[in-house]
Amino acid sequence: MADALAAGEVTSVELTQAHLDRIAEVDGDAAAGVHAFLHVDAEGALAQARASDERRAAGEPRGTLDGVPIAVKDVLATEGLPTTCGSKILEGWVPPYDATVVRRIREAGLPILGKTNMDEFAMGSSTEHSAYGPTRNPWDLDRIPGGSGGGSAAAVAAFEAPLALGTDTGGSIRQPGAVTGTVGVKPTYGGISRYGLVALANSLDQVGPVTRTVLDSALLHEVVGGHDPLDSTSVDQPLPSFVEAARQGAGKDLTGVTVGVISELRGEGWQPGVLARFDEAVERMVAAGAEVVEVSCPSFVHALAAYYLILPAEASSNLAKFDAMRYGLRVLPEGVDAPSAEEVMRATRDAGFGDEVKRRIILGTYALSSGYYDAYYGQAQKVRTLISRDFEAAFGQVDVLLSPTAPTTAFRLGEKLDDPLAMYLNDLATIPANLAGVPGLSVPCGLAEEDGLPVGLQVLAPALADDRLYRVGAAVEALLTEEWGGALLDRAPELKGAAQ
DSSP states (O other): HHHHHHHSSSOOHHHHHHHHHHHHHHHHBBTTTTOEEEEOOOOHHHHHHHHHHHHHHOOOOSSTTTTOEEEETTOOOOOOHHHOTTTTGGGGOOOSSOOOHHHHHHHHOOOOOEEEOOOOOOOOOSSOOOOOOOOOOOTTTTTOOOSSHHHHHHHHHHTTTTTEEEOOOSSTTTTHHHHHTTTTEEEEEEOOOTBOOSSTTTTTEEEEESSSSHHHHHHHHHHHBOOOTTOOOOSSSSSOHHHHHHOOOOOOOOOOOEEEEESSSSTTTOOOOOOOOOOOHHHHHHHTEEEEEEEEEGGGGGGHHHHHHHHHHHHHHGGGGSSSSSSSSSOOTTTTTSSSHHHHHHHHHHHHOOOOHHHHHHHHHHHSSSSTIIIIIIIHHHHHHHHHHHHHHHHTTTTTTEEEEESSSBBBSSTTTHHHHHHHGGGGTTHHHHHHHHEEEEEEEOOTTTTTOOOEEEEEOOTTHHHHHHHHHHHHHHHHHHHSSOOGGGOOOOOOOTOO
């Protein structure tokens, strides 16, 4: 699309209108269609597209992606557009400022199509915990698109947006990427600004690209990445060229690259079709010149337990700000003439938060309470240190680590809603990267024979070595595309219009 814009073959207005038409055709609502978007800004997107066309006509484009439309996860603050985090407690809230990543895409000239659906406050693995109804997987509308960022992944997979921004706290970009056949990247912690991201867990959250190709992710990463003085966790050092690394990988030559297969992230409980596609991808990498070794990361088996103590603890602290006093929803308790601030707060949180959010607030508050802090939260932080040491030891032997991105393909809507633990297990392979702050990428590696649904391969690299993700990911993508004679998404079933 960027090449077509540069060549004058298409205008940004035409591109943006085509995507708005596609959204109108297939997105629908929670009862019918993909329901990837919570808010579509047709007027604003077209105005931004017209401005882009005027810049190009004057010979002054702002960059490669100027004029290419994008969707934004509804957890990122957008000036003038609603930001609800998929929750009733923020219904109708319009931020007075842009998140840094949003400001950067505006400055680069990308028209914003709208805000995408998500699990409430990014708590979930299926986008079924959105207060505004679930998003559906474009491969099968009866299945989940992953979570918490299922809206962004589904929008890209359904060709409603060519690019999207997501956030990844424990796999919320990579797991949706795996189950929708898209590319999802969680950069190194601190590599992309978190300013203006409504925090779930400050030490885990990271913004990242959601796209259809590895090169597209590299292009978007270079637009939004880099140091931000407004974010105290932002890393102040130059970024390597991700686009150059992706173009190198597309040459399908992995000579000199040593990859490690994580022995703890496979085996019993993993879907056979997922493991089969993963093994085939590894074989293709060997044929392309990579050296493959098996690597053990013994502390990874405790990652899930540690994560579900650290995340709720940070979330219970972060969500305390939603107190009905400053912004967002305010509910007055019934039958009380002059309610106290505490009674209003209780009634508002009861009405505004969903079950999953309440569950994690209670769990986190308990883990931080007097007498339990050292036994739970303190121990979890020690496990986090062990996981970081496992990564350090592994990267002393190999350039990148590999695993399947998720244990299974997309499951059916409602299948795991009543079993929170079964839902949490979907993040088994992605959580360690967030605990250690290292970057990870999910790239499609085929379709499972059991159900014909996409399977993702996860690539992990050392902190600040995100360029390795793009080289290896682009090679995996190019090898599969060569074998199949086209992209994996070309095999997705055709979506009928939501009205039909």
